[in-house]
Amino acid sequence: xxxxxxxxxxxxxxxxxxxxxxxxxxxxxxxxxxxxxxxxxxxxxxxxxxxxxxxxxxxxxxxxxxxxxxxxxxxxxxxxxxxxxxxxxxxxxxxxxxxxxxxxxxxxxxxxxxxxxxxxxxxxxxxxxxxxxxxxxxxxxxxxxxxxxxxxxxxxxxxxxxxxxxxxxxxxxxxxxxxxxxxxxxxxxxxxxxxxxxxxxxxxxxxxxxxxxxxxxxxx
Amino acid sequence: xxxxxxxxxxxxxxxxxxxxxxxxxxxxxxxxxxxxxxxxxxxxxxxxxxxxxxxxxxxxxxxxxxxxxxxxxxxxxxxxxxxxxxxxxxxxxxxxxxxxxxxxxxxxxxxxxxxxxxxxxxxxxxxxxxxxxxxxxxxxxxxxxxxxxxxxxxxxxxxxxxxxxxxxxxxxxxxxxxxxxxxxxxxxxxxxxxxxxxxxxxxxxxxxxxxxxxxxxxxxxxxxxxxxxxxxxxxxxxxxxxxxxxxxxxxxxxxxxxxxxxxxxxxxxxxxxxxxxxxxxxxxxxxxxxxxxxxxxxxxxxxxxxxxxxxxxxxxxxxxxxxxxxxxxxxxxxxxxxxxxxxx
Numbered sequence: 001x002x003x004x005x006x007x008x009x010x011x012x013x014x015x016x017x018x019x020x021x022x023x024x025x026x027x028x029x030x031x032x033x034x035x036x037x038x039x040x041x042x043x044x045x046x047x048x049x050x051x052x053x054x055x056x057x058x059x060x061x062x063x064x065x066x067x068x069x070x071x072x073x074x075x076x077x078x079x080x081x082x083x084x085x086x087x088x089x090x091x092x093x094x095x096x097x098x099x100x101x102x103x104x105x106x107x108x109x110x111x112x113x114x115x116x117x118x119x120x121x122x123x124x125x126x127x128x129x130x131x132x133x134x135x136x137x138x139x140x141x142x143x144x145x146x147x148x149x150x151x152x153x154x155x156x157x158x159x160x161x162x163x164x165x166x167x168x169x170x171x172x173x174x175x176x177x178x179x180x181x182x183x184x185x186x187x188x189x190x191x192x193x194x195x196x197x198x199x200x201x202x203x204x205x206x207x208x209x210x211x212x213x214x215x216x217x218x219x220x
Numbered sequence: 221x222x223x224x225x226x227x228x229x230x231x232x233x234x235x236x237x238x239x240x241x242x243x244x245x246x247x248x249x250x251x252x253x254x255x256x257x258x259x260x261x262x263x264x265x266x267x268x269x270x271x272x273x274x275x276x277x278x279x280x281x282x283x284x285x286x287x288x289x290x291x292x293x294x295x296x297x298x299x300x301x302x303x304x305x306x307x308x309x310x311x312x313x314x315x316x317x318x319x320x321x322x323x324x325x326x327x328x329x330x331x332x333x334x335x336x337x338x339x340x341x342x343x344x345x346x347x348x349x350x351x352x353x354x355x356x357x358x359x360x361x362x363x364x365x366x367x368x369x370x371x372x373x374x375x376x377x378x379x380x381x382x383x384x385x386x387x388x389x390x391x392x393x394x395x396x397x398x399x400x401x402x403x404x405x406x407x408x409x410x411x412x413x414x415x416x417x418x419x420x421x422x423x424x425x426x427x428x429x430x431x432x433x434x435x436x437x438x439x440x441x442x443x444x445x446x447x448x449x450x451x452x453x454x455x456x457x458x459x460x461x462x463x464x465x466x467x468x469x470x471x472x473x474x475x476x477x478x479x480x481x482x483x484x485x486x487x488x489x490x491x492x493x494x495x496x497x498x499x500x501x502x503x504x505x506x507x508x509x510x511x512x513x514x515x516x517x518x519x520x521x522x523x524x525x526x527x528x529x530x531x532x533x534x535x536x537x538x539x540x541x542x543x544x545x546x547x548x549x550x551x552x553x554x555x556x557x558x559x560x561x562x563x564x
Contacts, residue, residue: 125312128272129326129377130301132294139325143316 008191012178016198018092019174022164023202025096027157030103037063037104038111039137049123049133063105071102072166095172099163103156110152114145147218154210158203165199175199221413222248222271222381227280229266240266242437243280248430253407253414255424255445257460258434264417267434271383271415272304273297284381302330305374305412309386311366313358319345319369320354326376344372348402364395371402375410382406384416388423400427421464425449429522433457446522450491451552467528468556469515477514483532485514486544489552490527499550500531507542509535530556 037059043049044056066074075098079089082097118141126140142149168176175195183192229241240263248254256264269275270282273289281288284300292300313322320341327337345351348368358366367387374382384403388396404427406412418424424431424445432442433456441454449465452458467487468474477485488500495518504511516529533540547553 119310119312121308121310121312122314124274125306125308125314126325128274128301128304128306129329129373130298131329132298135329139328140314144314146316 008182012175012194012198015168015173015175015178015195019161019164019168019176019199019202022092022095022099022167022172022174023157023160023206026099026103026160026163027153029096029100030107030156030160031153033100033104034107035111037108038115039141041108041112042115042141043133043137049127049136059108063108066102066105067109071098071163072170074098074102075167075170090171092173095164095167095174099160099167102163103160106159107153107156110156111145111149114148114152115141117148118144147214150210150214150217154207154214157206157210161199161202161206221250221252221285222246222415223283224267224270225281225283227267227270227277227282229263229270229275229277231266239263239437241270241277244434244437244439245280246432246439246442248413248415250413251407251411252430253404253416253428254430254432255428256415256417256432256434256439257419257421257424258417259419259456262434263437264434265385268383268385268415268417271381272301272306302326302377303379303381305377305379305382307367307370307374307382307384307387309389311358311363311370311390313366313369313373315358317357318354319350319356319358319361322358322369323372323376326373330377340376341372344375347375348372362395363391364398367391367395367399368402371399371406375406375412378410380411380413382412382414384414386418387416389418389420396423397426403427421460425464425521433460444522446491446524446526449521450489450526465517465519465528467516468530473515482514483534485530485532485556487554487556488527488529488531488547490518490525490529491552492524492526494551495525495527499547503543503546504533504535507535507539507546509533509539509543 041056041059041063044052044059046053046056069077075095078098078101082089082094086094086097088094122144123136123140126136131139164172164174165176165179168174168178169180171177175198179192179195182188183195224244224246227241227244228239231238231240242263244267256267258264266275270277271284273282276290281290283289284304289297289300314325317325320338323341323344324337327340332340341354342351345354348371350365350368350372353361353365353369358369361369370387382403387403388399391399400423403414403416407414407427416423416428428445430443431445431448432439433448433454434440435454435456441448441452441457448457449461452461469477500511510533512532512534514530514532516527516531518525518527518529520526533543535543544553
């Protein structure tokens with residue numbers, strides 16, 4: 001069965017919109033939570049400005065538990081929680097919830113890794129000048145790590161496009177859903193090609209935005 | 221100004237215990253440029269960090285202007301730290317901020333309004349000779365320029381104390397000399413008391429008025445630089461001093477000297493005003509003895525002259541004895557034995 005393209009284009013446009021919504025919303029929520037956790041993870045490390053063994057180990061433990069679970073399994077595994085929080089397990093909003101959880105912990109690791117690469121001497125210098133821990137977080141840690149941090153977030157966005165497609169196959173909508181129902185189940189290669197092309201363009205665009213932004217911030 | 225009272229600090233990592241600072245007592249006076257010298261691992265860096273409580277002592281106390289800074293609350297300590305400038309071996313500049321941004325940062329912390337801040341930053345950059353680099357980022361600067369920014373940043377809040385953590389160790393000799401000159405100027409122009417640590421004796425020699433020698437966590441010798449240089453007590457101190465002023469020719473020259481029937485060598489040490497008098501020539505002439513200067517130097521240290529000469533005498537043995545006896549009453553004189561010259 002061939003697709004009627006004149007009526008199908010609006011569907012593609014809508015699906016693209018859904019995918020972008022999922023990715024952008026997840027990136028925003030995930031960044032807020034992830035950067036917070038990443039900063040906490042870094043400052044509570046041994047010998048750091050707010051050393052706290054318990055908190056560090058707890059956060060580290062949670063991240064190490066969630067990150068290795070394949071996304072499609074995680075998505076299904078927490079569906080009861082998703083229903084509780086969002087009210088449904090189907091649709092774009094329902095996909096954003098599990099995506100945000102996974103993205104948060106991934107971003108937390110990315111943030112922590114970028115912060116670790118800051119020269120500890122710079123933090124010591126700020127302490128010696130009388131900066132408080134909170135002040136150091138906002139005026140030293142974040143600005144010093146911002147360039148590489150944006151590249152890290154770009155990397156995460158690209159995997160979120162991937163996640164959104166996975167969520168689409170189990171009722172999340174978006175391009176993943178289109179590719180699954182029309183391209184895979186109805187064996188329509190042209191639909192598959194169009195969705196793949198759109199996804200490629202989105203990934204390229206995300207990477208380009210990230211590179212430009214980080215280059216502008218690092219001024220190099 | 222700064223007083224260490226029996227401070228000790230031990231680091232533990234697992235089973236390993238490192239006593240970085242052992243029962244150190246030191247007193248640094250207002251206006252001093254006080255140098256702490258030691259090989260790496262001697263504990264000087266830990267001692268320095270006790271001044272602004274980047275490290276806390278396990279026992280003992282650190283008093284600054286009579287106040288036990290360990291007893292300050294976190295907030296009070298941060299306030300006090302604003303009056304203790306610190307510069308580092310690796311400069312530790314904020315790479316995400318411009319030169320002006322780096323220098324202005326401590327002023328921002330102190331809550332200085334923007335206009336005043338900008339004025340102060342301009343003044344400081346002029347003082348360190350980097351007025352034209354205000355908008356540059358640290359990675360565009362040379363090592364010496366980075367340290368100048370470090371100094372300007374450390375001086376921004378008009379501190380009364382400046383602590384320097386191996387501030388010239390990452391710099392080439394010419395740049396080191398420039399930075400040392402700048403530090404001396406900071407001390408003289410602003411009356412800032414400077415406490416520095418180094419492993420290079422020439423740093424102590426060129427700017428410090430007082431010195432403490434550290435080894436294995438302990439201060440083994442301390443005093444004013446002139447006395448320590450001219451009369452070092454401890455073997456380690458002597459080693460450091462030899463690193464900047466050779467007081468003995470090389471072994472091959474000494475061997476040749478001996479093989480050619482060279483006479484006994486005596487070391488004469490002159491200090492201060494005595495260098496103005498012709499004591500050697502008057503004493504030897506009186507006893508009809510000739511002298512020959514084999515090796516040595518006269519140098520300036522802390523605005524005083526200090527001479528260290530290796531001399532041999534020719535003449536009647538009993539006369540030479542008389543000469544030595546008389547010289548001993550005026551200057552320090554000792555026989556250079558084969559052990560010291562490494563010929564045994």
